[in-house]
Amino acid sequence: MAEPHWSRQLIFSVAGNPAVTRFVTRYGMRLGASRFVAGEDLDSALTVARQLNQEGFPLAIQFLGEHVTRAEAAAEAVEEYLRLLAALEERGIDAYISIKPSQMGLEVDEELAYANCRRILEQTAAAGRFVRIEMEDSPYTEKTLRLYRRLRETFGTRDVGIVLQAYLYRSARDLEELADLHPNIRFVKGAYNEPASVAYPDKADVDRNYRQLVQRHLERGDYAAIATHDDVLIEDLLQFIEQRGIPRDRFEFQMLYGIRPQLQRQVRDRGYRMRVYIPYGRDWYGYFVRRLAERPANVGFVLRNLIRG
Ligand code: FDA
Incomplete structure (x- = not known):
């Protein structure tokens, strides 16, 4: 959310063009x-995972995939997550699994989504590993919360957590409605192209809402995953955490x-779980586009790579 709304929208709309998609993926x-x-592939992920673990970072690992339209494709993703789980167990990697509902x-x-998540959770919970159900664009918010509740x-x-997006107007209400479950929540600003009818268009409002959501959740004594690269927000929240004596x-x-x-290294070196x-x-295409839209300056390095061939 660091950039003007129009440049995000422009990146999403160019990236949505099928010719651009074909070109970039090719x-x-x-x-x-x-x-x-x-x-x-899994092996590459495990190599990176081992390296980061050695540097003192626990991990969340996601097998990329979204907006699946066939039950067979969803079943393949389940199989991959089970392979991932087995590999994490075998190699003693400190990581949990992140899954997109779509x-x-x-x-x-x-x-179908419930049955697939359940299949994964039966295995991960038995192994004592956590699964995070991620939050996608707003047409899926309600269904995703229903899936989590179920x-x-x-x-x-300790087995399963959810994500709330600070850019959505509804998130403050969702947080209250989830409170009875004492959920483990990852708080993010929100990565999708949302209209002003559902999401704050201004970064200042998103940041303010982010602070309030995390503070409210921590005050209740529930577990917060503070997922942001915004150093100002991190310092503000650390101040709050210190003032309230919230344990690490x-x-x-x-x-x-x-x-x-x-x-990342600075936060780790201060003794916080990072x-x-x-x-x-x-x-990887959709994930990559969201990373570009978060920081349109990133488009510059894509163009440089293109020129270099
Ligand atoms: P902000 O956008 O204000 O960026 C703060 C600073 O971080 C920038 O000034 C810049 O320096 C740096 N930065 C941020 N993005 C960058 C980028 N792409 N490239 C280079 N520098 C960048 N969203 C969602 O909708 N559903 C989800 O389930 C998740 N899950 C998730 C997990 C984790 C672990 C993280 C960290 C984030 C997500 N997100 C997400 C993405 C999130 O919603 C948001 O889009 C990004 O984290 C970027 O927002 P920041 O909070 O970093 O702030």
Whole structure:
């Protein structure tokens, strides 16, 4: 949300053009996606994961995929997550798993997405690993919250968590309505192209809402994953945390692989839990575009890579 709204919208609209999509994906990750994506296969992700663990970062790992329209594709994603889980267990990697609801088939059928998430959670919960259900664009917010609530009928706060986006007007209400579950929530600003009818267009409002949501959640004693690269916001929240004497085991910071690595190290070196999010897989286009839209200056390095060939 650091950039003017129009430049974000422009990137989303150009990137949505099928010819652009074809061109960029044919060019492959060397156009710039490799800065944000750990690799196209599980082995590459595990290599990056081991390295980051050695540097003292716990991880959240996502197998890239979204807006799946066939039940078979969702089933393949489930199989990949189970392979990922087995590899994490075998190698003793400190990581949890992040899943997109539309990757589990939420667009096809809510029941299908629930069954797929359940299959994964049965295994992860038995292994004592956490799963984060991510939040996508606003047409899926309600369904995703329903999916989370349903999973919580079987699984605990320690097994599964959710994400709230500070740019959505509705998030303050959602936070209150979730309170009875004492959820583990990842707070983000929000990465999608949302209209002003559902999301704050101004960064200042998003930042203000972000602070309020996290503070309210921490005041209640519930666990917050503070997922942002905004150093001002991080300092503000740390001040609040210190003033209220909130213990360090009630929150963590999270940042994306490839974004502000120096800030990641600084937060780690101050003794806070700093989790790095690593995505992998061949379906990196949508993820890559969101990273460009967050910081349109990133388009510059794509163009430089293009010129270099
Ligand atoms: P902001 O955009 O204000 O950026 C702060 C500073 O960080 C910038 O000034 C710049 O220096 C740097 N920065 C930010 N983005 C950058 C980029 N792409 N390239 C280079 N520098 C950049 N969203 C969502 O809708 N659903 C979700 O489930 C998740 N999940 C998620 C997990 C984790 C671990 C993180 C860190 C983020 C998400 N997000 C997300 C993305 C989130 O909504 C948001 O789009 C990004 O984190 C960027 O916003 P910041 O909070 O960093 O602030």
